[in-house]
Amino acid sequence: MKTVSRNWVASVQVALSLLGLPYSAGTSGICRKNAINSTPSLCSSTSVYMSTVAHIKARCPVYPGSDTSRFPVPDDKVDWKTDWPQYYPVNYTAPTVLKKPVWADPEIGEFPPQFNSLDGSVDRRSHDGLYLILNGKPLNPHGRTGLEGRGLLGRWGPNHAADPIVTRWKRDSEGQRVHHTTSQLPMLQFVSIKRLDCGEWAIPGGMVDPGERISQTLQREFSEEAMNSLQASASVTENIQKRITKLFSSEGLQVYKGYVDDPRNTDNAWMETVAVNFHDESGNSVSEFPLQAGDDAGQVSWIDVDSSLDLYANHLHFLETVAKERNTHW
Numbered sequence: 001m002k003t004v005s006r007n008w009v010a011s012v013q014v015a016l017s018l019l020g021l022p023y024s025a026g027t028s029g030i031c032r033k034n035a036i037n038s039t040p041s042l043c044s045s046t047s048v049y050m051s052t053v054a055h056i057k058a059r060c061p062v063y064p065g066s067d068t069s070r071f072p073v074p075d076d077k078v079d080w081k082t083d084w085p086q087y088y089p090v091n092y093t094a095p096t097v098l099k100k101p102v103w104a105d106p107e108i109g110e111f112p113p114q115f116n117s118l119d120g121s122v123d124r125r126s127h128d129g130l131y132l133i134l135n136g137k138p139l140n141p142h143g144r145t146g147l148e149g150r151g152l153l154g155r156w157g158p159n160h161a162a163d164p165i166v167t168r169w170k171r172d173s174e175g176q177r178v179h180h181t182t183s184q185l186p187m188l189q190f191v192s193i194k195r196l197d198c199g200e201w202a203i204p205g206g207m208v209d210p211g212e213r214i215s216q217t218l219q220r221e222f223s224e225e226a227m228n229s230l231q232a233s234a235s236v237t238e239n240i241q242k243r244i245t246k247l248f249s250s251e252g253l254q255v256y257k258g259y260v261d262d263p264r265n266t267d268n269a270w271m272e273t274v275a276v277n278f279h280d281e282s283g284n285s286v287s288e289f290p291l292q293a294g295d296d297a298g299q300v301s302w303i304d305v306d307s308s309l310d311l312y313a314n315h316l317h318f319l320e321t322v323a324k325e326r327n328t329h330w
C-alpha cells in the first residue's frame with residue numbers, strides 16, 4: 001500500500017542511475033556539519049541528499065497542533081536505505097491545509113507538480129540537492145518521520161523559509177563597544193522576537209512567498225516585525241524602511257542553507273531555510289531602532305549574542321556561526 005516498498009534500495013539505485021548520478025551516501029551530512037562549523041560555501045555543490053544525520057524533532061511522538069501520533073521510528077530505521085517492511089506511517093494532513101489556502105498545494109493526483117524544479121512561481125528545488133519521488137510523492141531527504149502526507153506544511157517536498165539575523169555591536173551608555181568580562185571579545189546583539197506559540201525567543205524569519213527571491217523574504221520578514229514593534233508615524237516609517245533597505249542590500253553573511261529538523265516535517269514535506277546575517281557595523285543604521293525589551297509574546301528586542309541563550313530550535317547554531325565568523329563573544 002502506501003508504505004515504501006521492500007525494494008527500496010533497488011528503487012533508489014534505479015532512480016539515481018536514471019538521473020545519471022552516483023549513489024553517494026553521507027556527502028551532504030558532512031556539508032551540513034561544515035555549514036554549522038565553518039565554511040558555508042561548501043554547501044553550494046549539488047549532490048543527491050542521502051544524509052546519515054538522523055533528524056530528531058521530525059520524529060516527535062505527537063504531531064504539533066494535533067492528537068496524531070507518529071509511527072515510532074527508531075534511530076536505526078530513519079534511513080530510507082534501511083529495508084523496513086513493517087513501516088506503516090500514519091497519514092495526516094491538517095484540515096487547514098486540506099482547505100486549500102493560497103499557500104498550500106492540492107493533494108497528489110489533483111495537480112501536476114514539477115518536483116526538483118522551479119514549478120511556475122513555486123520553487124520545489126531543495127537546497128540540499130535532488131530528492132527522490134516514490135509513488136508520486138517526494139521523500140524526506142533525512143529519512144522516515146513516522147507520518148506521511150503534509151501535516152501542517154503547505155507544499156509537497158521542500159517548504160522554503162528565510163531567517164534574517166540582524167546584528168549590532170553592544171555599546172555602553174558612552175557609545176563604547178562592550179567586551180565580555182570572561183572572553184574579552186566584543187559583544188553582538190541581534191534582533192529577536194518572542195514567539196506567540198511557545199514563548200521562546202527566535203530570529204524573526206518566515207516563509208518564502210511564491211515568486212519571491214530569498215533576499216526579498218529576508219527583508220520583508222524583518223521589516224514586518226520591526227514596523228509592528230516600532231509603531232511609528234508615516235514619515236518615520238519611511239525613514240526606517242530606507243535604513244532597512246540599505247542594510248539588506250549590503251552583502252550578508254550566509255550562515256546556513258538547507259534542511260531544518262522541524263517538528264512539522266513529514267515523510268513527504270519538510271522545512272528548509274537560508275539564514276543570513278546583516279550586521280550594522282557603524283551603528284547608525286538599524287542599531288538606532290528603539291526595540292522594546294520586555295516579556296510579552298510578540299515582543300521584538302535587541303538580545304545579547306551568547307552561548308547560554310535559550311533560543312528556538314537551530315537558531316542557536318546560526319548565532320554561534322555568526323559569532324565565530326565575526327570573532328565576537330560566544
Ligand SMILES: *[C@@H]1O[C@H](CO)[C@@H](O)[C@H](O)[C@H]1NC(C)=O
Nearest residue numbers: 002091092093094098107149
Ligand atoms: C491520506 O489522507 C488524505 C486526506 O488527508 C487523502 O486524500 C489521501 O488519499 C490519503 N492517502 C492515503 C495513501 O491513504
